[in-house]
Amino acid sequence: MISEKMKQMIGSSSAIRAMFEEGKRLAAERGADKVYDFSLGNPNIAPPAQVTEAAEKELRECKGVFLHGYMSNAGYEDVREKIASSLNARFGMNYGKDGIVMTVGAAGGLNVVLKALLDPGDEVAVISPYFGEYRCYVSNFGGKLVEAAADKDFMPDPAAIEKALSPKTRALIINTPNNPTGAVYGESALKAIARVLEEAQSKYGSPIYLISDEPYRELVYGGVTQPYVAGYYRNTLSCYSFSKSLSLAGERIGYIAVSPDADGYDELCSACSVATRILGFVNAPSLMQRVAADCIDVPPDIAFYDSNRVAFEKALDDAGLEYVKPQGAFYLFVKAPDGDDLLFCQRAKDKGILIVPSSSFGVKGYARAAYCVSPERISSSAAAFAELAEEYGIKKRAGVDKTHKGE
């Protein structure tokens, strides 16, 4: 009944979404307080008050025909102007409004950019581990995903990237702060990526675009800063989303910023606008375009995520589980004690803990836990994590007495 392609897609469907659905099922079965769902990057803080105020103001002051009607496929002109100005002021860029194309979140933006760039058989490099959906997005346009493994600290490995590039490479996708590891690529990493791409461009004689997937751009902790990716490489297409910074994940609002000096700038801008139409997005949701622009410089609630991060690190430390210390985003990459991530996540689920095996991010041996949850979920899960560690023969390290879980 459905296509062969789709049958395979359903078979290998998103482990994240499967876990999210499983969480809802388990909560209904066991009680919500016995399920610790860390599966989905769904912010657990409400949008800042300014978002609601902006939405109410737009509904009150803006004519309905304008507020809820079609505009150019790339978005409202004043919205794109505001976004360009904000990026220019914050990051010393020189974006024009034509370089900003409003999108249905970063996922929409990535699909638009890939539609604009890819002919069947073209290659797109990614640094593994990577957000598993990239595989689907690249496949949507007949492209081939080529993996370049990160180094042992989950930072980009220039030699591995170089090896992953070929005359068929149209783009490299990077994602910093990173999903699933929480790694943040600093200046030297970005310079190294730029150098490798520039060398490959001259070697192969055609542009290789850097697609920067940056929904977590503002989410960095402990004094770490995220340099602005497009500042380091001319041929950058930045895909941003307000999903995390303004807690608008369900509203599907973001944008593509085409770097002003990118090769084929005019053609790229047109192609992104046409792709937005052709793929059936037509335009990013209108009210939320305006709300996002109204709130363009409202900072995210970093303190909330940072305090979650500290609490979650403590819970894992206490349990004796190893993990990659996150610098940004809101994910923790926990090591499967015996290296089997699928079994680890299965055993975790038996304890009511929902985390996602790293196999769905292109590497083995880890599980991703999203800590954009309520602080209570973290504190109440500590005992379950300790029990899970104990099953692997790991002794408690401190603080938690597993025989007296406060009962």
Add this chain to the structure above:
Amino acid sequence: MISEKMKQMIGSSSAIRAMFEEGKRLAAERGADKVYDFSLGNPNIAPPAQVTEAAEKELRECKGVFLHGYMSNAGYEDVREKIASSLNARFGMNYGKDGIVMTVGAAGGLNVVLKALLDPGDEVAVISPYFGEYRCYVSNFGGKLVEAAADKDFMPDPAAIEKALSPKTRALIINTPNNPTGAVYGESALKAIARVLEEAQSKYGSPIYLISDEPYRELVYGGVTQPYVAGYYRNTLSCYSFSKSLSLAGERIGYIAVSPDADGYDELCSACSVATRILGFVNAPSLMQRVAADCIDVPPDIAFYDSNRVAFEKALDDAGLEYVKPQGAFYLFVKAPDGDDLLFCQRAKDKGILIVPSSSFGVKGYARAAYCVSPERISSSAAAFAELAEEYGIKKRAGVDKTHKGE
């Protein structure tokens, strides 16, 4: 820089959108009062008051984390439940909530359905003239569009449809009330379509789905009624949008309804949900899902469009231009006096009238005018239409004295 595929797409880009952009340019150049833009199906009436009230209520009463966050890819469960109930009550159907998948408008819904159904090389039949974007949507998934010409009254021609079907046909797309002709397929037309499809299904031994693109479902005039398409054929996938009925075109909100007795129902529902995710929609915009459900039974302002239709018909009658008398939607299909639709639209543009050549809808000899505009635009355009007709040697018929345009 951009892909070969995209270069072709930009070259043959939507004439509708090109005309819309041209309209904005001309308005800036000549003054908005000298441009009569009938290019785009963008409702010119604000959403009903209930829409704003519902949005304000949701913002006030619904927790931000729930209202603006992720939900299942197919949409909020209570929203899908409400939509299923409403369809069941109005059309005597038996939809379950699993059969409703919330989409980014009907354009998003069509892409989702086609992604679910098509492998490269599969065929999709359409009745020409047809909404030109179908060609892009089918091409997105490597499908092949096959045209079945409508009869001389722009109604489905069973023999032509039969000829367009093959063992490779996965679906027939229909659109009633029709864009661009305004034709409405009544009971006998729908029965004839169902018969042809059923015969082809048994002949070829595999399901052929009827994709019913129905954003204009409620927009019918002059005592005409639109029977509910899915009531006539088991294997129907209905793609609805609130763009026109609630004037929410820019918000991108609609749904797919999978008929409960469709072959492979469970698989189809899953595939639509997975396709929503994979294509980068992720889910339909969250606030607008809730608003649409809150307003599910709010009727559109038919009287506005109907009075526009009457005024527009009169303007064309007075000018002496021939057209297809519309029964529904908000389009008028005007005959190019000498059969050259491209030249007709070019000449119209010289008079400040923006209409879209029928070539972009797969037939020659007509132009589409969207009358979802302000009544003033229709009345003020009458003289320009009369002048246009005169250029073709058509004498005024009544009412309008072209030498005295009220100056």
